[in-house]
Amino acid sequence: MWALDLGTTNTGLARWDSVTNKPVMVDFPDLCRAPEATEELEAPRMIPSAVHVLDDTGFWGKVGKWGFVAKRTFVGKQALIGRAALELNEGELQPNFCKSFKHALGVGPLQTVARVGRETFTARDVARLFVRELLAHVKSTTKERVRDLVMTAPVDAYESYRAELKSIAEGLGVERLRLLDEPVAAAIGYGLSVIEKRRVLVVDFGGGTLDLALVDLGVKGLQEGTCQVRAKAGAAIGGDTVDAWLLEEFCKRLEYPLARDRELESGFWYRLMLEDARRVKEALFFRDQATFDVAPPDDLRRFEARLRGESKAEALDVSRDDVVEILEGKGLYRALDGCLETVLEQARVAGIEPEDIGDVLMVGGSTLLPSVYPRIEARFGRDRVRAWQPFEAVTYGACTFASGNVSQSDFIIHDYALATFDSEGREHFEVVVKRGTRFPTPPDVWKRQLVPTCSLGQPEKLFKLVISEIGAPDERAFVWDSSGDVHKVGGKSGETRTVVKLNGANPTLGHLLPPHQPDDRRPRLEVSFGVNADRWLVATVLDLYTKKLLMSGEAVVRLL
Known part of the structure; x- marks a missing residue:
């Protein structure tokens, strides 16, 4: 039994282990974001939701595109996905490359997101290529063809998004596809039972967006994988936005001229510095201080300044308090508070008070940013906030749903x-x-x-x-x-x-x-x-x- 959580930035794939009776994140070193990482807590086995369409798929790649073939076997390779796609585009972004397709699949599946020569590839095409290569990797490494699959979908996704997932799965030979609302998956992943109606607030703060949804979970809905939305709010702020904010501020403090033109943003040095800003951000989840030390090549002015002995610092020590100050100035906490107030106001109109919310579920890596959890805890209390596995809760919940082993009674977590x-x-x-x-x-x-x-x-x-x-x-x-x-x-x-x-x-x-x-x-x-x-x-x-x-x-x- 398999479960797939397509994420904006990273995707999780899990299978049910019948020996341990638990979901297990699938380990694909060729695809995952951190193959040599030893810290399981940071979910290194997640797969970047990136696709690089191959220029030449060869004869077998062309055969593999035929519908009746695709349903029965995976022949040839049509794209690189995950970390392999990212690494191929480190030096220069190529038109074949699509870093993320989920949002476009939901709002405009026919939108062009990649190009190979004169051939264009829509979000629908790229999503299919991603799932196709992922399932092909499952087959080649485990010798098992995925026929029974649970996929998650945003609770507010249009029916067209769910139809896209169904079409992709059916075209790739999945015989039984079940769609599961992401809040339901998160609830199961965090160990909630639904023997009667539960009211849950899901704070989903990932790489692309911040989304809050207040939902009602019921026994029938749990069986069907659905929930009732009572209030929702969101903001176009995610981990990628935070990385860019931090890089901008770090370069300002180091007096690096960080141009915002397309050439630099798509260039090697910008992405290298952006990656180091992300590393600093994640290090400060757990430490008080980290060092940003990646700089672009010197321009002529800086080179001459060095000759005169006037060069500036080459590294910047950054504290957790510095990050909080930057995010405060950029309005992140205002956005979080605003989304929360919007949800609570919508709930009040529906006759729901904050004390009626039984549980708060934190999902997405950006929930680990400084001062995010404390704000939620201060509003709802520690006893209602579940936040200990933000990377894996949705994937694990979907896999548990797939196995039919959803908890029938509540238990103490710690x-x-x-x-x-x-x-x-x-x-x-x-x-x-x-x-x-x-x-x-x-x-x-x-x-x-x-x-x-x-x-x-x-x-x-x-x-x-x-x-x-x-x-x-x-x-x-x-x-x-x-x-x-x-x-x-x-x-x-x-x-x-x-x-x-x-x-x-x-x-x-x-x-x-x-x-x-x-x-x-x-x-x-x-x-x-x-x-x-x-x-x-x-x-x-x-x-x-x-x-x-x-x-x-x-x-x-x-x-x-």
Whole structure:
């Protein structure tokens, strides 16, 4: 069972692994964007949605274009796709090349996007070539012909876009094609079950555009792969736009004359600098500082300045705060806030308030930009925002849908731990709810008898229930700390563990009367935790000395 998520910038292809019972991103080193990368968190197996139409396909390439042949076998090569297409056009963009076709396929499938001599290729042609070469690669590497396929489609796509996908798949021998709305795929990929209606806000911020959609998911719609749109908004801003903004500002600070004419933009040095600006941007997802150090050849004025010893710096140190300042000045955060307000206003007109939104799903690599997640978290709360696999959620969700293994009940996403202290004041974290736990649970799914710390040798008058979210090393996810900075947990270069205290500033408190004495090492408290139907961690606390119930099913924090 296969799933294909055609993206504006990158495409994901996954298959269902019947051994692990999980979706797996297909690894095609010849096509993917980063074949030598070892950091799985950054989705190096995604395939750039780029196509280079071949000048001469040869005899077999021409035969492979015949309709009855294409449905039965892949003969010859008609185009290069993915990284191979990008690399062929590094030095100079050729008319054969199309960097992205998805938008044009949706709004104007007959629009010319590539040319070979006098022959023109429409968005429809190029999309077909991309899918054709991708499925041919599947056949040559896995010996399996894709006959059963799920493809994703934007929720607001015209019916003509879906018809284009159906026509492409049918013409390439796919016998069973199912189309899945991208928000539904994202919901499945993030582990949401739909046993009753759920209202979900999807923030899709990828390489080409920013799109927000508020949708209702239902049982019948999930079976059909569709959802109901209640509100939507978007902006023509994506990762590619951000890269250009950053390059413009970096060159301004380095006093490089960055011409905006077509010749430079399509030239080798401009694209090389643009790629380095992108590298700096992505490095600053996780670090406080990075260096931009690619410069174009010196013009005569700069060469003479060097001879006089007046040359400027050849590299620029860039901080995360610098990027935030640049994006603030360019209006990115205003655009994000504006789209969000538009969606919420449309929702209010329909009688939907912000608190009626059950989950917020973050998809697309640009959701990792500084200050994007914190803005969404501040509006909706950490317990409603799912953001740990922005690159893969849609593809994985589509593949899970294809397999028929959609979750029938909700489960807790992370480990959650109780902070305790030993007699020397060292902090420890004991997991009280494990990730994967189905809820609601019994009220005593975790129960322990605890001895109050009595720090500094003083009688203990209060007890605190401080709960932390734990990112485990085998979890492989992006995690945001309390400051809004993103961390990689697991993977090749991720941290071994990330701890985020959820209620450290406002812990759940209880009083011990009489106070517990430092020399009394007997357990004083019996603490039980459970998870209710609304994902709240609830606590029951019994004073073993007085036999009084200090808490009974009291809500502590809401879990994700």
